[in-house]
Amino acid sequence: MGEPLIEVREVTKIFGGRAEQALKMLEHGKGKDEVREELGVNVGVDKAIFSIERGELFVIMGLSGSGKSTLLRCLNRLIEPTSGSIVVNGTDITRLNKNDLLKFRQKHMAMVFQSFALLPHRTVAENVAFGLEIQGVGKEERLKRAQEQLAIVGLEGYGDQYPHNLSGGMQQRVGLARALANDTDILLMDEAFSALDPLIRDDMQNELLNLQHKLHKTIVFITHDLNEALKLGDRIALMKDGVVVQTGRPDDIISNPANEYVERFVRGVDLTKVLTAADVMKRPSPLLRVRDGVRVGLRKLNEAGLSSGFVVDEDQHLLGLVSADALAVAISKRLDIVGDCDIQPVTTVVPETNMEDLFHLVVQSNYPLPVVAHDGVLHGLLLKSAILEALASQGGDRNEVSTS
Template sequence: MAKIKVQSLTKVFGKRPKQAVKLINKEKSKDDILKETGMTVGVNQASFEVEEGEIFVIMGLSGSGKSTLVRLLNRLIDPTDGNVWVDGEDLAKISDKELREVRRKKMSMVFQKFGLFPFRSIQENVEYGLEVQGVEKSKRSAKASSSLELVGLKGYEDKYPDELSGGMQQRVGLARALANDPDILLMDEAFSALDPLIRKDMQDELLELQEKMEKTIVFITHDLDEALRIGDRITIMKDGSIVQVGTPEDILTNPADDYVKRFVEDVDRSKVFTAENIMVRPETVNVEKDGPRVALQRMRDTNISSIYVTKRNKQLSGIVHVDEVSQAVKNKHTDLTPYIHKDVPTVTPDTPLHDLFDLSSTSRVPIAVVDEERKLKGIIIRSKVLAALSGNEVTTNESDS
C-alpha cells in the first residue's frame, strides 16, 4: 500500500468553485476557465502515489500549482474535489482534531523561509513544535538535541538565528521538522533561498540524512537539476495539471511531450546518469570451468579482443587478452589463471557518468561495474559513455576495447 495516495485532487480559487469543476470535467483549459468564470484552477485532477521511504519530487515553473498541491496533502488548503489518503486514511473525512494530530505526529513541513523565532535560541526553536504539543521539557529537550546532532548542528544549541548562516538556519528548520519524528516530510522549495554552493551542500545533506532516516519525503522545487539529483521519482506540473511522473531516467529519456522536452534539453546528463544506466551485459568466462580455448573461442565469436573472467558466483577475477590466450592455446595450456590480469578498471553501479568520462577515454578495456561483493554486474564501453553524454541511444552490445 502506498504511503500517500492522491486521486483526482483539485483546487479552485474563487467564489463558485463547483462551476469551475464542471468546466474542468469538460476538459476546459485553465485560461478558458479564468475567462469564463473569473476563477483560478490551482490544481487540476492530480493523481499519483508516493511509496514509503522515497523522495518524491514535485516540480514546475512558477504558477504551475506545485506549492498548492503540497499544501493540499496536509490540508493546509482544503481541496475543492478529490481525495488524499495517508496510510489508507482519507484526510477529507477526519475531524479537525484528528487532522491536527496527523500534522503534529505524522507529517512535518519545511518551508523556503526558515520561519525561525529571532529571540529564541536554536534549541528553543527546534523544541517549539513539541512545546506546543505539551511535551514535557526533558523529553522535548532530548528530541531537539538529537535532531540538531542529526543535521550537524551539535554545539550550536545556545546560538540565535542571526548568528547562523542561511544554510545553517535551514538545517535548524529541518531539525525542527525532524524533532516530531514524522513519517512524512513535506519540503516546499526548502533550499531555493540558499546560494548555489550552500544549496548543493544541503542537497547532499538531505540525501545522507535520508539514508539514515528512511522518511517519505515530498519535495517541491522549480529547479530540474535539483529534482534530478535528489528525486527517486519526479512529477512535472504545468497549469495545475500533472504532465509526467517518472524516475529521473524516465524523464530524461522518454519525455511525455514537448513541454517536458524543453525542460530537459539543457540538462547536464553527466550529473544524472550513472554507470548502471549505461552498462551492458558482458561476455565472460568462468575461471573455475573454462580454459584458454573456451576464452579464445568466445572472443572470436563476439569479435572482442579482451574478455572478463569471473568465478562461479560471478565475482570478478580479472581480464584476459586475446594475444596471450592465443599463445596459451598454442602452448597447449589448460589453465586460464596465469593469464588473468587483476588490475582492471572498476566502478560501482551508482558512479555518476561525469566520473566515467576520463576513465573510459584512457582505459584500453571496458570498465567493469561491480557491487559491494565485487560481483560483475555489467561493463561500460566508450561508445555508451559518449552516447549518453550526447543524449543518443546506443543499442549495440559490442566492446570497443
C-alpha cells in the same frame, strides 16, 4: 513498484467562490485561464492524479503559478482541497476531522519551508525540539533527540547557538533537523533550497541525497529548478496551469516528453546530469569465474581476443581483474583455478553514478569500468564508446561487449 504510500486521486483546488461552477467548467474541458475569465476564480490544482511509493524522493516541479506549492499543501491539508481525495498509508486524510488531522500530521508528516521559519529567541537545539515540545515530549528527551538530529545534518556542537549566528545553509540544516526530529514517515519540502546561494544549494542537495540513502524517508520535494529536480528526483511530476502534465523518471521525461510543453521545458538539458551508469552500461562478457580452471579462463580470453578479464565469485560479486599473462604464469606453476592467480583490484562505480562524474574515470582507466551495486554484485561495464553512444542516441540495446 510496491504499494503506494501516498495516493493523490483527482485532487482539485479552487480559490474563491463559485467552486461548483468552476468544477463543472473543468469537467467540460475548460482550462485555468477560461475559468478565471468567466468566473473570476483561480484554479490552483486541476484533477491531479499520481501515487508516491514508500521511500521515494518524489519531486513536483513547475514554473511560478503552476500549482506545485498548492498541491504540496493539499497533501497535509494546510490548504483544503476543493474535491478529490488524498490517501496516506490507507487513510483518506480529506475525511479526518481537525483533531484527528493534527494527530495524523504529528505522526506521519513533517514540513521544511523555503523560509527557514526558525524561532529567533530559541537556541538551535530548542528550534529542532520545538515539534517534540508541541507533542508533549519531556525536555530532557526532546533535547537529546534534537542533538542527535543536529549531528545527522552536520551541525553537532551548534545546539547552544542562536539562528542569527548561522549562515543560510546552516539555518536550513536546522529546519531539516527539526523535521527529522519528529521521526515522521513523510517529509514535505517546499522549495527548501531556493533561497540559498548556488554553492550552498548544491551542498544541501548532496546532503539530502546522503540523508535519504541512510534514512529512506518518503520525501515530496517542490522546486522550479529543472536541474535540481533531475538531480534529486526518483520520479518527477511536472505541472503547468494546475495540471500534472507528466509523471515519470528523470530520464523518461527527458527522452520521452509527453507534449510540446514538456519538450520545450526540458530542451537543452545537460544529459550528463540525467543519465547514470545504469543507463549506459553494457553486459559484461566474457566473465571468469573464481572456480574456473586456469586453462578454461585463458581459453575464454583468447576466444574473445582479450588481454584480461573480470573475475567474479558464484554470487556474481566482483573480485577484480586478471590478465592473460597472469593466467599463463599460473599454468606454468601448475595452479588449478582462476582464484589462485594474481587478481588485481579495480576501480568501480555504483549504478547511480551520473555521467558527469564518470567522464574522468573512464578517460583515466585502462579497462572498462565495472558497475557494481552496493552489495558487491557486478551489474555491467562502462566503455568510453558506450557513453558517447548514449549521448548521441539516448538509447539503444545493451549488447554484449568485450572487457578490454
